[in-house]
Amino acid sequence: MGRAREKPVRRSVVGAQDRHAALRRIPGEEGTAIDYDVLNAHLGYLIRRVQVWIFQDFIRTLADADIRPAQYSVMVVVGANPGSSQISLSQALGIERARLVRMLHELERRRLIERRRSASDGRSHALHLTGEGIALLATAKALAAEHERNLRQRLGAERWQSLLRLLDGLPS
Amino acid sequence: MGRAREKPVRRSVVGAQDRHAALRRIPGEEGTAIDYDVLNAHLGYLIRRVQVWIFQDFIRTLADADIRPAQYSVMVVVGANPGSSQISLSQALGIERARLVRMLHELERRRLIERRRSASDGRSHALHLTGEGIALLATAKALAAEHERNLRQRLGAERWQSLLRLLDGLPS
């Protein structure tokens, strides 16, 4: 859970210059100072707070494409691995297969993804992006890159790079 | 979303030696290799994966005290700031006040926390731990410290320390 944040400012038709407002906010410390005690010594707490903070910017930035983080991860992996099955996608991304079913229903309804019957195994589906899916993924990747540049600027290039290096390959 | 993980092994009466099983697992790479494409270059994705991984161990470790991460953060902060109001707690922890209401209902039902009418402001509640709450918090802190030691060992002391240093004080 991140610290306090003034009014999430539901973005609607706000221009790109306001897109990363949350990353500029100074949270906490409004009113009486609160003692966090041991919380700030827990890596899990700190990492959770920062994760929520990053995701808020990601969600806001990708809202233009109407794509949420989990949907983005599915689109990216299907795009890079056309024909993969739901079970392998589920395992790769750590999404429960029951949950993935509903996500794919939605993405299929929006004509971004297709489920084709596998030729080799009648039980499994081969997942593919549609033309629209490929186009939307390109847009989403561009927005995600914009988010990433902004995040890098907010954190400072050094800290950003260090975090990438320290976190890549985990859990191990 | 973390990568794949074999069967979460719902802990019930398993001994402490099995408590951190998840932190020892080698996830992913079971079956055909999947291309993660740009995902591993997104700090948000990496940090989310690690956060979920850490929380799974935290939840499993604190299950003995029947305390979830958000409940732990509330108990810790109320313990360190007796008399605080729900609104200041909500702002400090980034928990919606509507959500906090239901959490406090549950903690009050379990006689861990008390809501007392504030003398100075009839609208607000002064939050306090009960005797049982203080005792349970001590147990929870000990379990959390055990989790933290294990995490430190899994990550390596250097990486653990670097992450703490890089993440503390964020978002800023």
Added chain:
DNA sequence: TATTGTTATACTCTATAACTATA
């Protein structure tokens, strides 16, 4: 028998809106 996709259920957490009682 085991696996893939599916449906269903329960619970946690987030986001909002609206209400009440106090200020």
Added chain:
DNA sequence: TATAGTTATAGAGTATAACAATA
């Protein structure tokens, strides 16, 4: 009128169990 706490609702996301079709 604003604020603190509350209730209610809708939607993500997680965790499980059970089922049909296929292997």
